[in-house]
Amino acid sequence: xxxxxxxxxxxxxxxxxxxxxxxYETKLSYWVxxxxxxxxxxxxxxxxxxxxxxxxxxxRVAGDLEASLRAVSDRVPEADALHARLAAEHGVxxxxxxxxxxxxxxxxxxxxxxxxxxxxxxxxxxDKQIMTRFEREDWGIASGGPLHIFDTALGxxxxxxxxxxxxxLFGRALKDSELLxxxxxxxxxxxxxxxxxxxxxxxxxxxxxxxxxxxxxAAAWNEAVDFNCGMGGVFGPPDTGFPPNGIxxxxxxxxxxxAYASVDLDRxxxxxxxxxxxxxxxxxxxxxxxxxxxxxxLKPD
Numbered sequence: 001x002x003x004x005x006x007x008x009x010x011x012x013x014x015x016x017x018x019x020x021x022x023x024y025e026t027k028l029s030y031w032v033x034x035x036x037x038x039x040x041x042x043x044x045x046x047x048x049x050x051x052x053x054x055x056x057x058x059x060r061v062a063g064d065l066e067a068s069l070r071a072v073s074d075r076v077p078e079a080d081a082l083h084a085r086l087a088a089e090h091g092v093x094x095x096x097x098x099x100x101x102x103x104x105x106x107x108x109x110x111x112x113x114x115x116x117x118x119x120x121x122x123x124x125x126x127d128k129q130i131m132t133r134f135e136r137e138d139w140g141i142a143s144g145g146p147l148h149i150f151d152t153a154l155g156x157x158x159x160x161x162x163x164x165x166x167x168x169l170f171g172r173a174l175k176d177s178e179l180l181x182x183x184x185x186x187x188x189x190x191x192x193x194x195x196x197x198x199x200x201x202x203x204x205x206x207x208x209x210x211x212x213x214x215x216x217x218a219a220a221w222n223e224a225v226d227f228n229c230g231m232g233g234v235f236g237p238p239d240t241g242f243p244p245n246g247i248x249x250x251x252x253x254x255x256x257x258x259a260y261a262s263v264d265l266d267r268x269x270x271x272x273x274x275x276x277x278x279x280x281x282x283x284x285x286x287x288x289x290x291x292x293x294x295x296x297x298l299k300p301d
Contacts, residue, residue: 003264006154008179008209009040010232010259012251013097014217015052015225017059024053025082035258036090042154043258044232046213047112047128047162047185049097051225053079062221065139069100069110076101080115080123087117093154095181095213098128098161100141111144114159114183116152124150126159129170139224147173155179155265160202162186162195165210171202175280178268182212187227189253196233200246203235207272207280209248209263210235216254232259239275241267 011031018024035043053075054061054068061067076099083096094117100110112128112135127144135141147170150157158174162184165171174180182199186192196212203210214230231251236242241264249261272280 045097050099109142165198234261
């Protein structure tokens with residue numbers, strides 16, 4: 001098959017009340033096996049999908065904003081081991097659903113961390129950079145470590161967690177990524193649309209492929225994730241070699257499951273070199289980080 005063809009899977013993921021660890025292991029194993037069985041090479045789970053781990057401590061713990069943070073963080077090492085095992089068993093790369101992690105090296109408050117696993121046993125993580133109002137004002141989530149580009153067997157991968165995808169300078173910092181992963185958790189259609197528009201804009205500016213995953217459904221046991229709206233989607237620049245609307249694949253709004261897209265990563269290189277427009281290259285023609293100078297003229301009285 002011509003080109004560097006891979007299949008990406010973007011999740012619309014519901015969070016459940018888990019009676020025990022075995023229930024979580026069974027659920028995650030099913031989701032990974034389902035996508036791998038469909039030929040996926042890269043599986044992207046959403047932001048804060050790991051919050052369901054808090055229910056392992058009981059609904060009283062899960063329903064307490066502060067207690068739920070520590071309950072999830074305590075379970076992340078076990079979840080990471082499970083993701084690493086499933087990535088190796090199925091020969092896939094997995095971006096695990098993000099969750100709060102207390103990292104002593106970053107301060108007293110938790111960060112929102114997504115973890116990336118490869119089938120050869122390598123792993124890395126990306127922390128969210130800018131918190132939404134709820135995260136900073138009510139929940140006390142802190143900004144984490146810097147942005148990274150992951151050099152993988154599939155290609156160069158960058159990650160912008162939800163709200164971060166709405167900021168073009170973060171996208172620009174990851175301009176050498178071929179795949180931009182956007183795990184998201186939004187409670188309403190407006191929030192989903194903001195992140196989706198951001199993901200599509202970053203794909204346009206960087207002339208790359210953006211993969212957005214969403215939490216879906218109700219999780220009334222925790223105020224932070226009680227309502228969830230979204231769907232999986234895969235986007236590219238509406239230019240040479242890509243669909244005219246930039247949409248490679250999308251699921252159905254608020255319906256759990258995977259959205260799949262076959263992606264030829266060689267097309268990323270081609271459109272960057274010889275697209276109808278060259279957004280990524282022409283970015284530098286903006287004078288300064290904040291855009292061109294603006295001359296303000298007042299109308300005479």
